Amino acid sequence: MNKTVTINISGIIFHIEEDAYEKLGNYLRTVRNRFSEEDGRDEIMTDIESRIAEILNERVGPSKQVVLLLDVDHVISLMGEPDAISDKEEKEETKSTNEDSHSSNPNRRRRLYRDTDDRVIGGVCSGLGYYFDLDPIWIRLGFVLILFAFGTGILFYILLMLIIPKAETTAEKLEMRREPVDLNNISKTVKEEFDGLKKRAEDFGQEAKQYGKKWKDDSRDWRKRNSVRRGFEDFFSGIFHIIGRIFAFALLIIGILFLIGLLTSTFSLTNFGPRAFGDSIESLFPGSFHYAIAIASFLLVFGIPVVMMIYKGIRLIFRIKRSDTIIGISALVLWIIGIVGCTYSVVSVSKGFSEQVSIHEYFPMKNAKMDTLYLNVKIDHDMVNEDYHSKWNHRYHFERRWKAVSVNGSEVKFGYPDLKIVPSDNDSLQMIIYSSSYGSEKREALDRSKAISYLIQQKDSLITFNSYFTIGANQHWRAQRVRIELHVPKNKVVFLSGTMRDMLNEVDNLSNALEEDMVDRRWKMTDKGLECIDCAGLEVSDNPK
Amino acid sequence: MTIENTKANIENTKAQMRKGVLEFCILSTLSEGDAYPTEIIERMKKAKLVVVEGTLYPLLTRLKNLELLSYRWEESTSGPPRKYYRLTETGERFLRELESTWDELVNSVNEVTKKKK
Numbered sequence: 303m304n305k306t307v308t309i310n311i312s313g314i315i316f317h318i319e320e321d322a323y324e325k326l327g328n329y330l331r332t333v334r335n336r337f338s339e340e341d342g343r344d345e346i347m348t349d350i351e352s353r354i355a356e357i358l359n360e361r362v363g364p365s366k367q368v369v370l371l372l373d374v375d376h377v378i379s380l381m382g383e384p385d386a387i388s389d390k391e392e393k394e395e396t397k398s399t400n401e402d403s404h405s406s407n408p409n410r411r412r413r414l415y416r417d418t419d420d421r422v423i424g425g426v427c428s429g430l431g432y433y434f435d436l437d438p439i440w441i442r443l444g445f446v447l448i449l450f451a452f453g454t455g456i457l458f459y460i461l462l463m464l465i466i467p468k469a470e471t472t473a474e475k476l477e478m479r480r481e482p483v484d485l486n487n488i489s490k491t492v493k494e495e496f497d498g499l500k501k502r503a504e505d506f507g508q509e510a511k512q513y514g515k516k517w518k519d520d521s522r523d524w525r526k527r528n529s530v531r532r533g534f535e536d537f538f539s540g541i542f543h544i545i546g547r548i549f550a551f552a553l554l555i556i557g558i559l560f561l562i563g564l565l566t567s568t569f570s571l572t573n574f575g576p577r578a579f580g581d582s583i584e585s586l587f588p589g590s591f592h593y594a595i596a597i598a599s600f601l602l603v604f605g606i607p608v609v610m611m612i613y614k615g616i617r618l619i620f621r622i623k624r625s626d627t628i629i630g631i632s633a634l635v636l637w638i639i640g641i642v643g644c645t646y647s648v649v650s651v652s653k654g655f656s657e658q659v660s661i662h663e664y665f666p667m668k669n670a671k672m673d674t675l676y677l678n679v680k681i682d683h684d685m686v687n688e689d690y691h692s693k694w695n696h697r698y699h700f701e702r703r704w705k706a707v708s709v710n711g712s713e714v715k716f717g718y719p720d721l722k723i724v725p726s727d728n729d730s731l732q733m734i735i736y737s738s739s740y741g742s743e744k745r746e747a748l749d750r751s752k753a754i755s756y757l758i759q760q761k762d763s764l765i766t767f768n769s770y771f772t773i774g775a776n777q778h779w780r781a782q783r784v785r786i787e788l789h790v791p792k793n794k795v796v797f798l799s800g801t802m803r804d805m806l807n808e809v810d811n812l813s814n815a816l817e818e819d820m821v822d823r824r825w826k827m828t829d830k831g832l833e834c835i836d837c838a839g840l841e842v843s844d845n846p847k
Numbered sequence: 848m849t850i851e852n853t854k855a856n857i858e859n860t861k862a863q864m865r866k867g868v869l870e871f872c873i874l875s876t877l878s879e880g881d882a883y884p885t886e887i888i889e890r891m892k893k894a895k896l897v898v899v900e901g902t903l904y905p906l907l908t909r910l911k912n913l914e915l916l917s918y919r920w921e922e923s924t925s926g927p928p929r930k931y932y933r934l935t936e937t938g939e940r941f942l943r944e945l946e947s948t949w950d951e952l953v954n955s956v957n958e959v960t961k962k963k964k
Binding site (some may be wrong): 312313314333337342345346349350352353355356359360379380381382383384386387 | 900
């Protein structure tokens with residue numbers, strides 16, 4: 303039992319056995335290639351095909367319906383081997399006799415297939431082995447090695463398995479094992495391509511010159527005009543071919559670089575990166591499941607185009623012609639899934655910030671009638687010193703006043719709390735601590751606000767603030783904040799120590815001084831607002847707020 | 848010159864010779880009457896000029912493009928329609944020229960090769 307293929311030659315339908323089909327196809331392709339630069343190639347091929355149809359038609363009948371290898375051999379013996387048919391000009395004749403056996407004929411070149419006869423997984427390595435004339439064991443070793451490069455190896459293998467067609471027919475297996483593609487051959491091919499281009503350019507120039515005059519005399523000479531146009535086409539198709547090659551290589555290399563970059567950045571961001579950064583990213587999501595979805599979607603949205611770049615690059619370089627609609631469609635589907643996942647992640651994150659709740663408590667101020675209050679911040683090395691402990695602690699801050707520091711990966715310290723100084727309604731000092739948080743609903747936001755812990759200590763007239771607050775164990779980050787309002791009665795004085803700088807948040811004062819100018823000074827509450835009482839040298843604004 | 852190049856040149860000369868002679872033969876075959884490629888081959892084989900059919904098609908196309916030949920389609924019982932070629936007037940003139948050139952050539956070649964022997 304043999305498999306047959308149905309073909310149409312010159313409008314007549316034939317059932318032909320597969321091996322016979324391969325042979326006939328190869329024969330026609332080879333003959334066709336002989337005439338690639340010939341005028342009237344299509345016409346010659348039509349004539350030859352219609353004669354072949356005639357010969358084959360005589361050899362099939364009711365008792366023998368299928369065209370066999372034997373019949374194709376008969377056809378070839380009648381029509382002649384490609385060498386006998388070819389009818390080239392003098393210089394081409396020499397050229398083709400000299401270079402015939404090499405790569406000038408693209409159909410004789412080795413092609414890349416997967417060798418499923420000698421396979422471990424998909425025959426990719428042994429196929430590559432044939433292509434590069436290497437023992438597949440080395441290629442397999444190479445793959446195992448890059449397996450450790452963040453799994454790039456696996457991805458690359460799967461990609462190659464999808465792209466490279468399997469060597470199924472005998473013809474394909476032969477193509478796979480043909481003359482090796484080594485550096486010599488490649489450079490030769492490139493050189494030939496350039497030479498061909500040059501020749502075409504010259505031919506074209508001559509033709510154009512030659513026929514330029516004739517055009518004037520005989521404007522109806524369509525055929526010759528056609529040949530000039532074809533010179534144009536050949537010339538540009540040559541340029542495009544070379545550009546295409548360069549493009550394919552660029553596509554492949556850029557794709558691989560992007561892929562490695564993408565994988566390493568995702569990997570390091572989620573595992574090895576700054577702890578506080580990683581924590582705050584994961585803690586943005588409602589749960590680790592959502593986080594996983596977000597990571598996967600991110601990889602899909604950015605990874606699919608990169609993988610497709612590599613895919614197309616390899617296809618172009620190895621000139622793989624098999625249909626890739628299924629892969630294209632699956633890539634599109636995966637990419638859309640990625641987009642949907644990203645949208646979902648953005649929505650689920652932003653939903654966590656939809657409600658804000660703020661709670662407040664009064665600081666139990668001792669001796670609230672004192673005249674001068676000293677404000678101070680307790681130095682915390684994790685928060686202040688950027689270099690100290692930097693091996694163990696990871697910092698993350700958008701600006702000077704916003705910091706998140708994790709200590710040995712366990713507790714995250716957020717800074718700084720905001721301090722505002724406002725006039726008081728009565729004659730005693732008062733301090734109110736506001737804690738606020740966002741949440742997907744009021745209840746959640748309230749719980750998160752309550753979980754915030756912040757410490758202030760008082761010793762006589764000295765108030766010591768902590769430079770950070772914590773959001774509570776197992777709490778997600780929902781833009782928790784701590785704000786402190788200090789209510790100061792008239793004629794009382796507040797001294798701001800130098801450490802207070804990062805806690806002050808746009809404190810109104812009569813000098814319009816900035817935060818860094820307000821520290822290390824005494825400020826007295828007057829009818830109009832805070833007035834500096836030891837500000838010699840500080841420029842006082844003419845236009846107080 | 849390397850041996851390979853010499854070989855290639857000999858091959859080339861042979862090919863050129865064969866091609867020129869073949870064109871001449873095609874033209875003179877067609878002067879006996881219109882024919883389609885297979886018939887032309889048959890007539891040549893009778894004259895013991897062994898060629899494969901494939902060789903004919905490029906030559907016919909070339910001669911046609913030079914307007915030495917023209918063709919018409921004719922239905923066939925055993926396959927696709929056939930191209931019947933015929934000599935044009937230019938073709939006939941060209942053939943007569945070729946015939947006289949050929950005679951001269953054969954004479955001269957005989958003269959030269961006889962003397963050698």
